[in-house]
Amino acid sequence: MLSKKKFNVNGDPGMKAQIQFADQKQEFNKRPTKIGRRSLSRSISQSSTDSYSSAASYTDSSDDETSPRDKQQKNSKGSSDFCVKNIKQAEFGRREIEIAEQEMPALMALRKRAQGEKPLAGAKIVGCTHITAQTAVLMETLGALGAQCRWAACNIYSTLNEVAAALAESGFPVFAWKGESEDDFWWCIDRCVNVEGWQPNMILDDGGDLTHWIYKKYPNMFKKIKGIVEESVTGVHRLYQLSKAGKLCVPAMNVNDSVTKQKFDNLYCCRESILDGLKRTTDMMFGGKQVVVCGYGEVGKGCCAALKAMGSIVYVTEIDPICALQACMDGFRLVKLNEVIRQVDIVITCTGNKNVVTREHLDRMKNSCIVCNMGHSNTEIDVASLRTPELTWERVRSQVDHVIWPDGKRIVLLAEGRLLNLSCSTVPTFVLSITATTQALALIELYNAPEGRYKQDVYLLPKKMDEYVASLHLPTFDAHLTELTDEQAKYLGLNKNGPFKPNYYRY
Amino acid sequence: MLSKKKFNVNGDPGMKAQIQFADQKQEFNKRPTKIGRRSLSRSISQSSTDSYSSAASYTDSSDDETSPRDKQQKNSKGSSDFCVKNIKQAEFGRREIEIAEQEMPALMALRKRAQGEKPLAGAKIVGCTHITAQTAVLMETLGALGAQCRWAACNIYSTLNEVAAALAESGFPVFAWKGESEDDFWWCIDRCVNVEGWQPNMILDDGGDLTHWIYKKYPNMFKKIKGIVEESVTGVHRLYQLSKAGKLCVPAMNVNDSVTKQKFDNLYCCRESILDGLKRTTDMMFGGKQVVVCGYGEVGKGCCAALKAMGSIVYVTEIDPICALQACMDGFRLVKLNEVIRQVDIVITCTGNKNVVTREHLDRMKNSCIVCNMGHSNTEIDVASLRTPELTWERVRSQVDHVIWPDGKRIVLLAEGRLLNLSCSTVPTFVLSITATTQALALIELYNAPEGRYKQDVYLLPKKMDEYVASLHLPTFDAHLTELTDEQAKYLGLNKNGPFKPNYYRY
Amino acid sequence: MLSKKKFNVNGDPGMKAQIQFADQKQEFNKRPTKIGRRSLSRSISQSSTDSYSSAASYTDSSDDETSPRDKQQKNSKGSSDFCVKNIKQAEFGRREIEIAEQEMPALMALRKRAQGEKPLAGAKIVGCTHITAQTAVLMETLGALGAQCRWAACNIYSTLNEVAAALAESGFPVFAWKGESEDDFWWCIDRCVNVEGWQPNMILDDGGDLTHWIYKKYPNMFKKIKGIVEESVTGVHRLYQLSKAGKLCVPAMNVNDSVTKQKFDNLYCCRESILDGLKRTTDMMFGGKQVVVCGYGEVGKGCCAALKAMGSIVYVTEIDPICALQACMDGFRLVKLNEVIRQVDIVITCTGNKNVVTREHLDRMKNSCIVCNMGHSNTEIDVASLRTPELTWERVRSQVDHVIWPDGKRIVLLAEGRLLNLSCSTVPTFVLSITATTQALALIELYNAPEGRYKQDVYLLPKKMDEYVASLHLPTFDAHLTELTDEQAKYLGLNKNGPFKPNYYRY
Amino acid sequence: MLSKKKFNVNGDPGMKAQIQFADQKQEFNKRPTKIGRRSLSRSISQSSTDSYSSAASYTDSSDDETSPRDKQQKNSKGSSDFCVKNIKQAEFGRREIEIAEQEMPALMALRKRAQGEKPLAGAKIVGCTHITAQTAVLMETLGALGAQCRWAACNIYSTLNEVAAALAESGFPVFAWKGESEDDFWWCIDRCVNVEGWQPNMILDDGGDLTHWIYKKYPNMFKKIKGIVEESVTGVHRLYQLSKAGKLCVPAMNVNDSVTKQKFDNLYCCRESILDGLKRTTDMMFGGKQVVVCGYGEVGKGCCAALKAMGSIVYVTEIDPICALQACMDGFRLVKLNEVIRQVDIVITCTGNKNVVTREHLDRMKNSCIVCNMGHSNTEIDVASLRTPELTWERVRSQVDHVIWPDGKRIVLLAEGRLLNLSCSTVPTFVLSITATTQALALIELYNAPEGRYKQDVYLLPKKMDEYVASLHLPTFDAHLTELTDEQAKYLGLNKNGPFKPNYYRY
Numbered sequence A, B, C, D: 001m002l003s004k005k006k007f008n009v010n011g012d013p014g015m016k017a018q019i020q021f022a023d024q025k026q027e028f029n030k031r032p033t034k035i036g037r038r039s040l041s042r043s044i045s046q047s048s049t050d051s052y053s054s055a056a057s058y059t060d061s062s063d064d065e066t067s068p069r070d071k072q073q074k075n076s077k078g079s080s081d082f083c084v085k086n087i088k089q090a091e092f093g094r095r096e097i098e099i100a101e102q103e104m105p106a107l108m109a110l111r112k113r114a115q116g117e118k119p120l121a122g123a124k125i126v127g128c129t130h131i132t133a134q135t136a137v138l139m140e141t142l143g144a145l146g147a148q149c150r151w152a153a154c155n156i157y158s159t160l161n162e163v164a165a166a167l168a169e170s171g172f173p174v175f176a177w178k179g180e181s182e183d184d185f186w187w188c189i190d191r192c193v194n195v196e197g198w199q200p201n202m203i204l205d206d207g208g209d210l211t212h213w214i215y216k217k218y219p220n221m222f223k224k225i226k227g228i229v230e231e232s233v234t235g236v237h238r239l240y241q242l243s244k245a246g247k248l249c250v251p252a253m254n255v256n257d258s259v260t261k262q263k264f265d266n267l268y269c270c271r272e273s274i275l276d277g278l279k280r281t282t283d284m285m286f287g288g289k290q291v292v293v294c295g296y297g298e299v300g301k302g303c304c305a306a307l308k309a310m311g312s313i314v315y316v317t318e319i320d321p322i323c324a325l326q327a328c329m330d331g332f333r334l335v336k337l338n339e340v341i342r343q344v345d346i347v348i349t350c351t352g353n354k355n356v357v358t359r360e361h362l363d364r365m366k367n368s369c370i371v372c373n374m375g376h377s378n379t380e381i382d383v384a385s386l387r388t389p390e391l392t393w394e395r396v397r398s399q400v401d402h403v404i405w406p407d408g409k410r411i412v413l414l415a416e417g418r419l420l421n422l423s424c425s426t427v428p429t430f431v432l433s434i435t436a437t438t439q440a441l442a443l444i445e446l447y448n449a450p451e452g453r454y455k456q457d458v459y460l461l462p463k464k465m466d467e468y469v470a471s472l473h474l475p476t477f478d479a480h481l482t483e484l485t486d487e488q489a490k491y492l493g494l495n496k497n498g499p500f501k502p503n504y505y506r507y
Helices: A013-018 A024-028 A035-040 A044-051 A054-059 A087-102 A105-113 A133-144 A161-169 A182-193 A209-217 A219-223 A233-244 A259-282 A298-309 A321-329 A359-364 A420-424 A429-448 A463-477 A486-492 B013-018 B024-028 B035-040 B044-051 B054-059 B087-102 B105-113 B133-144 B161-169 B182-193 B209-217 B219-223 B233-244 B259-282 B298-309 B321-329 B359-364 B420-424 B429-448 B463-477 B486-492 C013-018 C024-028 C035-040 C044-051 C054-059 C087-102 C105-113 C133-144 C161-169 C182-193 C209-217 C219-223 C233-244 C259-282 C298-309 C321-329 C359-364 C420-424 C429-448 C463-477 C486-492 D013-018 D024-028 D035-040 D044-051 D054-059 D087-102 D105-113 D133-144 D161-169 D182-193 D209-217 D219-223 D233-244 D259-282 D298-309 D321-329 D359-364 D420-424 D429-448 D463-477 D486-492
Strands: A124-129 A148-153 A202-205 A227-230 A252-254 A290-294 A313-317 A346-349 A369-373 A392-397 A400-404 A410-414 A458-460 B124-129 B148-153 B202-205 B227-230 B252-254 B290-294 B313-317 B346-349 B369-373 B392-397 B400-404 B410-414 B458-460 C124-129 C148-153 C202-205 C227-230 C252-254 C290-294 C313-317 C346-349 C369-373 C392-397 C400-404 C410-414 C458-460 D124-129 D148-153 D202-205 D227-230 D252-254 D290-294 D313-317 D346-349 D369-373 D392-397 D400-404 D410-414 D458-460
Touching (some): A087 A133, A087 A161, A124 A209, A133 A148, A133 A429, A148 A182, A182 A209, A202 A209, A202 A429, A209 A219, A209 A233, A227 A233, A227 A429, A233 A252, A233 A458, A259 A298, A259 A369, A259 A429, A259 B321, A290 A298, A298 A321, A298 C298, A321 B259, A429 A463, B087 B133, B087 B161, B105 B133, B105 B429, B105 B463, B124 B182, B133 B148, B133 B161, B133 B429, B148 B182, B182 B209, B202 B209, B202 B429, B209 B219, B209 B233, B227 B233, B233 B252, B233 B458, B259 B298, B259 B410, B259 B420, B259 B429, B259 B463, B259 D259, B290 B298, B298 B321, B298 D298, B410 B420, C087 C161, C105 C133, C105 C429, C124 C133, C124 C209, C133 C148, C133 C429, C148 C182, C182 C209, C202 C209, C202 C429, C227 C233, C227 C429, C259 C369, C259 C410, C259 C420, C259 C429, C259 C463, C259 D321, C290 C298, C298 C313, C298 C321, C321 D259, C321 D463, C410 C420, C429 C463, C463 D321, D087 D161, D105 D133, D105 D429, D105 D463, D124 D182, D133 D161, D133 D429, D182 D209, D202 D429, D209 D219, D233 D252, D233 D458, D252 D429, D259 D298, D259 D369, D259 D420, D259 D429, D298 D313, D298 D321, D410 D420, D429 D463
Parallel strands (some): A124 A148, A202 A227, A290 A313, A290 A346, A346 A369, B290 B313, B290 B346, B346 B369, C124 C148, C124 C202, C252 C458, C290 C313, C346 C369, C369 C410, D124 D148, D124 D202, D202 D227, D227 D252, D290 D313, D290 D346, D346 D369, D369 D410
Antiparallel strands (some): A400 A410, B392 B400, C392 C400
């Protein structure tokens, strides 16, 4: 059975692919409590709710304790093939979707181009993702491209109820609400796939739970399935394992390692969210602060660049000499954590590794030192080591704990060591747009690929599609691409429409 | 026959590998005039001589017109197995070598580690590279590692006579001087390989001329040769062609596309040399200037970052939507050249392409616009189109021409469109150190590889060696690498000594 | 009578001093409704409450509608010489004060140095400022230096009730609560000064209301008053007018124009808060966005630097050719607003001027353009012009309005044109520390100055004190100042302890 | 008598004004040997000659040993009222002047505006400055504005002979050549002022030697002189001393402390020239290098910004806590020199102080450490302390010495501790244009000022003129200034044409 969900990594794509989950097998048969997984989840909507996301607070009536499963609800067209918190919230959700549409020009462009041909005509897509305004734009785009969709949430906390209601209202069979129980979670997934007279032929998964459920309950369904599109590190990891074991029975597309995700999401998005996350939680001033950033992959590069630009003095730790040399050339002193731990004001982990910040380090930090994690999961900082009797925890704000030593020294721990950018900042729609567009194109590619192009293996998106995703986002910046002349294309040995680089190109 | 030498590219590694030389075949049988190739050559030493390199000016007696081939020279140990301009200049050359040694710590470290084992014991290396102080440090390192070496110049202009003399004096059979004729050039190469009682078993080439000569004249020699290490784009291109044609009869190592070369040489080195090259030639002020940079590969990224940091307003042109989106996110307006050509103060090409700046563009530039090339070769700017009767050329400084339109408008053309950084700035020893270390390690790898590890194909350096090259350069920055704990290595599924990333990692 | 309060300016110190309030006189006799002033107020605590400030939400019982004036409250020592919302909240307030103490090292250092001598022994200070944790640290520092204090709020909304309670609990006569009425406001001030057996001899004012009240009601009090320390632009402006009119009867210290306030608060603080304010309200991505910043004074410089560093493309407008030339040299295109208004994604005003963004500009902005003000007051954007019937206002989040044109175009207006950084971000304690330290030193200086040093005029803090404020903040950064040798001091003609620069030095 | 000439300071304007030359008086009567002053001189042309300046090398015949004073020369119009090296070089000089004109748009604009009115009609200006192409553009502009000029060089080395010839050819009485003797120097000055039938009514001085000469020899001349315009720190210092002593008998304009000079020349120019100077001399790579910059005034700020941007790790030393705090907020660790002296790769002085780098520091530097001075004069590094027997000096390149310790350690000393940017880089014409324009406007202001506006004192240029100088340089950047509306001007209490800031504004 699929397990440890949402091993969220901002970190190195390289590392991710090599991760070997030593204790994976035993967990395979031990379904984790969904509740316990909260801290592992990509709580995008979660965090945006925390701060400003408005619809929720306007419409949630906190005293409605009835389980959605026990409610009788119909949308205005009379359909009841959905299960959401409150269909009446649809109008508020629609507004959120409309706002998101404005910042997802690439999907809107896909809709336009699909007015004649419907590249997903006949596609029956079952999806399991976070249910947010951005996902809604993706789903409605898939619909506009000709697909039928059924959807569940990949996380028990992240659903925006209003958005789910809006989708249900406009006819999407959505089964999701904020605060599902473990049982609810699997019930919702089952309601998506176990339908009279409808069988999915495409899977869009985020974490692998949906894929796992079908493998376990409805293995025959794979006969009709043309492919899986998977976004998360963990889901991709599971697919590679299935592939190695010879058990992958359909082609799968690894969206996680596409260049647009890695180079844009990890570098540019983290460059902004490190500042945002620190400010919202601590109101600190960056100028003059001493910071150590552990790890100089894309995430670390983004964090370092942003903090340096704001006037912080940044140290870097690395295990890889190539990244280390990059840090040097970029103007950061490369140190071991021990060398600077006593003097720094902030410690940020971006490694994809575990126990990078140990209790020993925490013991030596100075008073008021801020500790946070931008890397992956919640393993980078050994938070468990702080749960000892001699230390006092004081929750001073949402997502901010003071951990107090017997001598009065306080460490400021953010998001209990979980991902700062997901817990304490918001993810710009523009970045989600890149990912959603990649997902849509991956579905189109797999669905339309001629028989035999893709085997029962895990694939990266063809470079040409990466380039297409990028090109769809250029108009946002009023950016004008240059076209090769015939003479130039010939000189370079390139097709004028790309791809423009060999696969090993590093960008 | 090998041809078009020194297709020097700062540009995209990706592009390079795909370049198809349409007119290659015919030139195959048409040996280019060495003289004519000057503008294509990587005139590192050339340019450093232009500005400051001291030894030359101290010791060259310009009235010595005797050809070195006609001179009888012996070094102090009585050997005459060399041919250099003037063996008496050895002392000056030695000082230059000593200065270079101080900035090539990686090679010096290799020498130290080789005090017990001699990884190149028994190696007989024939080399054909630029002969500069840095090459001398490489050669003497190879010697210290146990190798015997014979050396010729890969360029008729780039030899530093004093350094050649110093090498000859310390016993290296060197055949090279500044200002060789075409005939001298091949004579020198021949003197390296055509020796009584000595046969090379390794080739270190820069441009492919040496390899070509052996293919053509002494094909049997390849029976004893264990491998070729090639540095240049052109040489690598030729090797891939041989490989495709099934004619490559030994393993070859492509040093040009190693990550340390691409990411460090192209990005960091160009970041500095664009400023240096512009200042030395034009004394211009960067602040407030409007610049358009054509191409946003590594070279373009370096140029843009430097100019932005100095207060220039930078526009970018690109053909690849992914690089284009990077330019946007990095804060550069992405335009077509036509849109800004009338307003910019500087035009810089970094594309690896041809005719990026056409006569039409040049016609529309404003008075005093500076035009230069950081990309490759001399094709990016259509300089030939400026050789028309209505335009007047005025050489105002070394490497600086004013091209004057009938209405008085002047364009400032640098280095006649050849590579600015090679012609008008110097290449820091530190960068050359990275390349030289990579060459040394590639030789060691090929020479010591167990039978059968490398086939008759072109290889990239194993990632572990890339990492080793990087690690040898960290002490320069007093940089301290972190080591994985056993637990962490297990968690990540990595060997504690690397390699740390999968091959497709983008850095 | 004092009037139009809180003309908050981040903008040019220069401009401020020259502002001529054309309609000042008539308002002199027309007391503004306190309620109406809300939008003008420095709502520091306001905004921090909006986002995270914790204490408030924990302890405020929103149903307690009794006016504090009608309550009988005593602190634990039995005193009832105060009037706050709820004395029982003292403990929560104390924790906030303790957190603030950690980031106000300069005041804590002053306390320590004053353990022997009490430079304010005998001082009776009446104060009227925002009542926040940071002010509390200031007040308790004044107490530790020997002063007796009585305090009122300078703003009807900005009081943190818990902090006021904590101060009352520890014995400070504080008269302030959040949500005072107009009448409450003046009643509180009166309770501070109109005391049996206690007369103030120092005034610390922020806005001039307290000073005004004493002038109006108790002019005789000035006989014993040694000086006024005033922080705000408006208050300072009023003092200069009194001085000109010959009506200023005690020396006054202008804290607003001290270099530490101008160069640090305006430049460094705004550099950070522009990013923070935009993120918290809009979750936008900065990379690639086109931004126009109106005004290139210290605030504009800070905004431009931050946005450029985050990858935005920034245009600048200016009226002053010197600042304009600085913008050019710093790498920003200098334009008129009209030239770029159609293409930009964000418009930021930092001018200190009025109607910089007019309805005409607003009409021409593109869909989704964000408009905000970092400059002063709420006059820079002509918000009033948007209150017309054909435009629809939609409040989408706290502090965020969509203004919708008939054709569906939406403008995103932040904080209704009031100061973004005060409304939508938080002010780092470190910056408040600089200001509070300056206030404390100004009080000490005036209180201890020998008779006659200061006349009945408005003074800037002596440079040596500016330097002292700065030096007290260096330990935060573990910064080590170099001392002049005797020989060097003689060479430079400087005292080794400063001042180090002439008054006209520009920093 | 005037003394120690050319105390060139990039450093703090503030400091300069306060410098008390303890040993000034005795030197007052001891005329320094002009030869000895070389190292103090602003060798702008010197350095540009060193590198590229072309004309010189084309036309200088080094064997012409005849003193210009002994030659009989006439220009093409038959005049012989000049004394230059070789009138035949005029054509080459004219080309250099024409090139300079292209980059001095402000002066060219002044010429245009003066086509009707001649603001200097009747002015008889005697000048003593460096004689370069840029000065020539200034002189010819003064001519176009109606003035008669006579000119000498303020430095015995800095004259560009070709330019002097070109000026002589076009009718300017110029008395200057490169390599004057001490006696020549004063003879040339005398020839400018001691003329039958011509008496100057304006002085333009750079260093004060001309002013001194008139004071000493022709004190009666001052009766007709309307004012002095002085550019250098030293000259200004002397004027202030004269003023204090009550001996200044005409108004004088201090050009050195104008904001355009201080903020542009010192900050922006040094930002570029630090990189240029280091590259040209050492070919070093900046990335990853550790640098300590002594002093964080405008010059230090410029150096730090540039090096940080190029990837160096920069430490700062300061004596002034305000500048120190700025360094902290800008992201530099503030240290004492001793704390980092062992680890840094480069030491740069920018203090305006003396013996900032002592022998003790030099002893502790690591091998290959580069030491240079961007501050003022040649006193900042205690170079004299290196002239001891146990140290070996080795000149390795022009302007580069290796100082070698007995243990083999080498320090790389640039320009023997003189100003790096003047010795080893070039000064962009654009910066010289700002200064020259300021000089021209100061002459116009003093010449046209109504009787009594200026007393016998030293003045700063009126702010409005500073603003005018800036505005004349905006077109270079295609920069468009915004104009205040009437309503806005009234609101701000400003004249629409400026001045826009109070005198104490800091920019």
